[in-house]
Structures are given as structure tokens and as C-alpha cells.
Amino acid sequence: MDPGEEAAAPGGDDPFLLHAAKCALQGLPPRAAFTLPAAVPRLPQPFSTWIQNGLLTRLQTSAPAIRTLSSSNSFSQNIPSSLWKLGRLNHVAIAVPDLEKAQSLYKDVLGAQVSETVALPEHGVYVVFVELGNTKLELLHPLGEKSPIASFLQKNKTGGMHHICIEVDDIKAAMTELKKKKIRILSEEPKIGAHGKPVIFLHPKDCHGVLVELEQA
Template structure:
């Protein structure tokens, strides 16, 4: 299954597939378990599960209250991340999470996003990888740009790196060490 997911993300990033979702797409079937456990020939990293979808919000407390009080979700406390210029709240959905992002200071990348999207909106998707250093090397060889030269520690205390949306079908993709 990881092979299929990795191939789909690589195709989306390289060919802009994510921007053409209205066209019907044939779904690939997962390889037999024996084949999946071996991984792709020559592959040194594997794509994992969806970790979270990040939503930029203009009012963090209002958004936090909506998910907690209206929808009944388990919602974390606000965590400031000055090194990333954001405050975050995680909404636990059982099988994955949503990350609510709010600017922490005027230099925050989220402040710029909210200037263009006053009501907020989807900011990025985060996918887990089993070896982030190998993934970064491999993606650089495939001419997929990242927004930084190397991974930084993210909100979960694990290394993360963001891939350039222009190379990923218009979607900002965050990779996180599993």
C-alpha cells in the first residue's frame, strides 16, 4: 500500500495530478502483501499515513470552540510554535488529525495566507515518511523543491519539511518523520 501511496504523491507532485481532480482517475490496486513488504526496487524511504490536514484560521479560539463544542471533537490546548511563526491546535479525529493554524506575529507565513484568504482555509496536508532524510535526498534528485534546505522540528517534536506547492499540483505538502 505504501508503494501505491508513494507513487500517487510522486505523480501528483511531478505531473500536477492534484489540480486535475475533476477528471476520472483509475485507482491502482495494492500489490500483494509479500510484494508490499519488500517495497519498491531501489527505494530507500516509504510513504506512510496521512498525519493531518492543516487549516489556517483567523480566530483560533473560535475555531477551537467550534470543533470542541459544536462537533464534539477532542481538541488540544493552544501551542505556540515561535520557530514556525504559528500557534496550533490539534483536533483529534481518531484516524487522523486536523491542525488549526493561527499566525504568531506579523512575520508568520500564516499571516500572509490569511491576508489572501480572510476567512481562512486549507493550508497544507501532512504525510508521514519512514526516513525523512532519504525522502528529502530522493525528492531533490527528482527536482521536487522544498521550502527549506533541511528538515526542522515540527509541532509533534519530529523532523518535518514542506514541499513547494508548484511542484505538487498546487498543494503545500508537509512530510513528517514517522
């Protein structure tokens, strides 16, 4: 028989093959696979050469992948399941002292698509949306004496970022879980926001200084 033919057809239960595979999976150096226990007979040279040049390399390459996959599965199993999920960034809200000038900046200077002004008396704001393709800007201006934007502008005369809004797939479930995690919510129940959907606000002191709005997707 040609030596190449002998090397191309090893036995699946050969003790040398099993020993080489075990060494590779344990992350042992290549030489360990050829240091056979006394009970394992040595094989003919052509077969040993084939193992060294081909199979052992593939086994050692696959062993780290097997360990990595096992570690990833263990990590994912440790993540607690949640009844709700965060979605996309809906908008970034910016408080402005002069709404008309802000509209002109984004529409006439920057060329963005800008909405008409919308009054939201239940939130104490006038709102204008600036479309950006992947998200929106929300320009906020005070409406009424008790407007939260009025107090914000007293501290920030030229305006600035007021909050971010992230969509959620179940706002009621989000409220329940966040309360359990000691995250303060600024209203007992969701209110209807500028998009006609329920929204809640999370206390900025519990969100690293950022006022976070969650909106039902």
C-alpha cells in the same frame, strides 16, 4: 475394465494430455485441443470424454491465471526500489483567522477532542490539534509579523486548508531522492514540528498546488 476406471487413471506423459495442456496454456479454443496433429494417435472414447468434461476445463481456467501472475511479476519488477516510504496521513492543516472560535466549533459544536494552544515561534504559528480517530486536523493561527499564516490569511480572509502532512520512515532519504527528482524543498534541513519530530515542506507548485509536509514517523 469399467470405462469410468479407465478414464480416471490417464497416463501423465500421454501425448493427447500433453497436446490438450499445450492448447489450453496457449489460449486456443476448446476444439483446438481435439484437432490432433497427425503424429498424435486418437484415444478411446471414454478417455477423450473425460478430458473434454474435466481436465481441459481446468487447464483453460488456470491458463489466464498463469499469464496474469506472470504479467504482475513483470510489472512489480519494473518498479524502482526506494530507500524511503510514505506512511499514513498525519494531519490536515487549516488556517483560521480566529483561533478561539475555531476551537469552539470543533469542541463545543462538533464534539471533537481539542488540544490546548501550542506556540511554535520557529514556524510563526499557534497550533491547536483536533483528534479525529484516524487522523487529526491542525488549526493554525499567525504568530509574529513574519508568520506564513498571516500572508495566507491576507489572501484567504475566512481561512482555509493550508497543507497536508504525511509521515515518512526516513526523512533524510526522502529529501535526497526528492531533490534528484527536481521537487523543491522549502528549507535546507528538516525543522522540528509540532509533534517534536523533523519535518520538511515541499513547494506547492511541484505538488499540483498542494503544500505538502513530510514528517518523520
